[in-house]
Amino acid sequence: MQLKKICLILLGAGLFAFGLNYLVMPNHLYEGGVTGINLIIYYLFGIQPWVMNIVINIPLFILGWRILGHRTLIYSLIGTFAVTLWLILFEKLPLQVNLEGDLLIVSMLSGIFVGVGLGIIFKAGGTTGGADILARIGHRYSQFSIGKIILAIDLLVLTLTVLVSQNLRTVLYTLLMVTIASRVIDFISDGGYGSKGVMIISEKSEELATAIDAEIERGITFIKAQGFYSRRDIHMVYSVIYKSQLQEMKDLIHRIDPHAFITILDAHEVLGEGFTLDSNKNPIPKD
Known part of the structure; x- marks a missing residue:
C-alpha cells in the first residue's frame, strides 16, 4: 500500500465531507447512492450521516470482502472510514458558510467540493463504498454492467428524494449539483473521459x-x-x-x-457487450 495514495484518499475524503457538512446538509440538498440515503435519513430522523455511513457500509464491506476479496476493497475501506471521521470532526467544528440562501451558488460550490473530493479519491484508486460495492457484487452475479447497476441505484435514490422532499426546486438544484460534481470527477480522475x-x-x-x-x-x-x-x-x-x-x-x-x-x-464512446448490451444477449440474430 502506498503512503501517497492513502494521503490523497484522506485529502479527497476531507473535501467531500466539507462540502457535505457545510454546504449540502445546511441547505437540504441531496445526493445519489448511499450518501443520498444517509441524507434522506438525516432530514427525516435527524441521525447524522456519519452514523448511517458506518451502519450501511460495514455489512456491505463484510459481504464484499467475502465475495470480491480484500485487494479490491482495501482502498475503498480507507475512503469510507476517512469520510466518516471527517464528518465526525466537522460536526464538532461549527462553521457558518453564509451565502444568504442563494441555492444556485450553493449548488455550484457543493458540486465543486464533492466532485474534487471524489475525483481525488477515485484517482488514488479508492471509493467511498456503498453503491460501488453493490455494483461489483451485482455485476458478478447478473448480466448487468457495473455502470448500469450504479445508474439504477442513483435513479432509485433520486426517486426517493423526490418523494421525501416534495420540493421540485430543491430536487432541481440537487440535479445541478450532481451534474457539476460528475463533470469535476471526470476531469480530475481521467481528464474528462468516461x-x-x-x-x-x-x-x-x-x-x-x-x-x-x-x-x-x-x-x-x-x-x-x-x-x-x-x-x-x-x-x-x-x-x-x-x-x-x-x-x-x-x-x-x-x-x-x-x-x-x-x-x-x-x-470517447463505448458501445457493445459489457457497456451498452447485456452480456447474455447476442446482438446478431441467429437463423
Missing part, C-alpha cells in the same frame, strides 16, 4: 489477462503483434475499463509485470 482503452505489451500476457478478468472483471482481447527489431510474435492485451478502474488496472499490471509497456487511450 472510459479508457488499455493496450499492454508484456511477456506475461496470459497472466495479465487472467488477473484482469478475475480482479477488474472487464473483457480482454488478444491482438497478434510482432516486435519490429526482435521479430518475435506476441499477444498484445487490450481491455476497455471504466474511469474508476484505471488506477486499479495500473497497479495490477505493475504487480504482475513492472516492465510491461502500457498505452492508455481515451474512449
